[in-house]
Amino acid sequence: MDKIYHILTLVSIGLYWLLVATVTFRVVFKKRAVSVSLAWLMIIYILPVLGVFCYFLFGELNLGRRRAERAKQMLTSFTDWFTQLNHCQAHITETMGAHIYKIDQLCNHRMGIPALSGNQLSLQYSPQQILQSIIRDIEQARYSIRMVFYIWHPGGLADSVASSLIKAANRGVNVKLLLDSAGSNKFMKSHWYTLMVNSGVHVVQALEVRPWRIFLRRLDLRQHRKIIVIDDSVAYTGSMNMVDPEYFKRDSGVGQWIDIMVRIVGPTVNVLAAIHSWDWEFETGERELPLVPLCNPEDELPKHPIQVVPSGPGMPENMISQALILAIHQANHSIRITTPYFVPSADLLSALKTAAQRGIHIDLIIPQKNDSLMVKWASRSFYGDLLDAGVAIYEFYGGLLHTKSVVIDEQFCLVGTVNLDMRSLWLNFEVTLAVDDIEFTQQLYELQQKYIQQAIKIDYQSWQMRPIYNRALERMYYLFNPLL
Template structure:
């Protein structure tokens, strides 16, 4: 009996190390950042068995066979639709400004999406303002309403949005709502989900979380876009989930979430509608490309362009990350960044440091208190390098600053759903607007100034005096930063 037990033990150990060797070989063969590969190897070897399981669950960008096949088949039809926008007089390549012209070429070459002029923008600087505006536009809807959100949490004005959608459906308006399964789990368990479906609203649970799919699709791959499109005439996007902050995560100890949304009218609305159509088809297989925007229109000479920049599985890799780095490399005077989660890749970190070392004023505004303790510690691991390069770091103390924005030289800005972390830049479905409109950019800059007024500027000398306890946890979580 002892010999059988001994043989069984040796066989299990041998099988385990054979599995570890196989996973190691797979990690090494994957073309990705060296820091990511080393972090995974560390997890696999330091945490026996669990590390291997974690790699199968989270280690590779796996959309799932059915969705991956759909995304592959969709790329050409959507690409052809996007490319037709180049023939629209809303695309004025010769009239593009300095900052956006290179971004236009990058997005056009990689995905066929051009920058378009002829848009009207409104910046909503509070969730209450955003929600009330969305409700008002829903009430005016005549034909269609399309939404995609990461989180929909019942309560407050979010319930008013749901009620407005139900009323719109009673007016025979087509309503399609796509919500991430993990982010909106509370909503799907609420009575609102049943009420909306009973009213005839097409409510889809995106990237469904299920124990039966544990090893078939990466579980932390999430639908992180926030888009509202009404009658293909009005659209919204930005950092805000469909939540009323007064009713959301009140016990997290970080204060209310601070968010923005951008209301858009003009040709860019149709592009955002197409992005929603992409997400809808990936999840359901149902193709509904919007009509092309009206091209026979008079475009004012001073009408500034917007470039829609999407990313996610099935779309060109690292497109938003490339746009971020390209924008910062073009900065001549100043760069201001707001992000709730700051765990940058090595190349993005180098871009920020190099920008500051060129003499460009770089301000980084991040929340002092974060709902993710691991991210908070990992973020602080970058402070010393950034401060030594001259980056100004402000810790916002007026709530969880969830706004994702970058303002370049007070002339150009990026706003959208993207955090400055590996998850947003490499993994999730995201969308960003690149806007070259001095008036809108000035509003965004002034809002960032208001954030700074509620923040504490870190001193490099004071930061270097932090305790050994803090330094230890910063380094521990820094080692895992490619996986956060």
């Protein structure tokens, strides 16, 4: 009997060694950042069984066979659609500032998307203002409403938005609502889902979570965009999910979520409509690209261009990350960043440190309290390097600062759905606007200044004196960067 146990033990050890060796080779030979590969190897060896299991779940971008094939077929058609915009009068390279010119080149060469002029922008940062504005535009809708959100949480004015969509569908408006399956799980189980479907609203779950398929498709891949397009003439995007903050996660201990949205009128609306069409086809297989806009901006409209920068599986890799790093490298005197989750890639961390070390004034504003314990401690593991390089770090205490924004030189800005963590930059479906509009950028900069007034600046000397157990937690959670 002892001999059988001995043989079984040896076989188990051999099989486990073979499994770890196979996963190790797979990690090493995947084309990705060295820091990510090393982090995964540490997780696999420090947490032997759990580490291998986590790698199979989260280690590789696996869309599933059907979605992967569909995305590959879609790319050419959508690139052709975007490329047509290069020939319209709204693509005016002569008026582009230095900051956006290279981002236009990047997005144009990689996916055919040009920066377009002739847009009117409205920065909205009050939840009541945002939701009431959306309701008014929905009430004016004549033929189509396209929406995609990560979270739709019932309660408060979010219910008023749902009611306005139902009324729009009842009067014949074609309403397409795409919601992330995990983020909007509570909505899918509410009576609002049934009411919408019964009224003719087309509600689709994006990336539906099915536990029995955990090894066939990556479960933590999420649809994180927030886009509304009404009649292909008015659009919204930004950081805010379809929630009323007074009714959302009030018991989480982080305070009210602080967000912004941008209301857009002009040629850029059609680009956002096309991004929604991409997401809709990716999930359903149904194609309905918007009409190519006339792109003949009136003389009195501002000529400052907007570049839509999307990213996500099936699209060219890392476009938002590349656009962000391009913008950082082009800064001449200042960079100000707000993000709820800060777990930067090695490239982004290096870009920030290099900018600070060449004398660029950098403000990083992140929430003091976070709804993710792992992210909180992983974020703090980067404080020392950034403070040492000269970056000013502020912790916002007025709630969970969920605004995702970057202002460069007080003249140019990036605003959208993307967090400064590897999940947003490398994995999820995201969208960012690069805006070459000084007036809009100044408004955003002033809003960031208000955030700073409700924040505590981290003192480098005090930070160096933090307790040893804090340092241990920071280093421990740093190991889990690939999962954050």
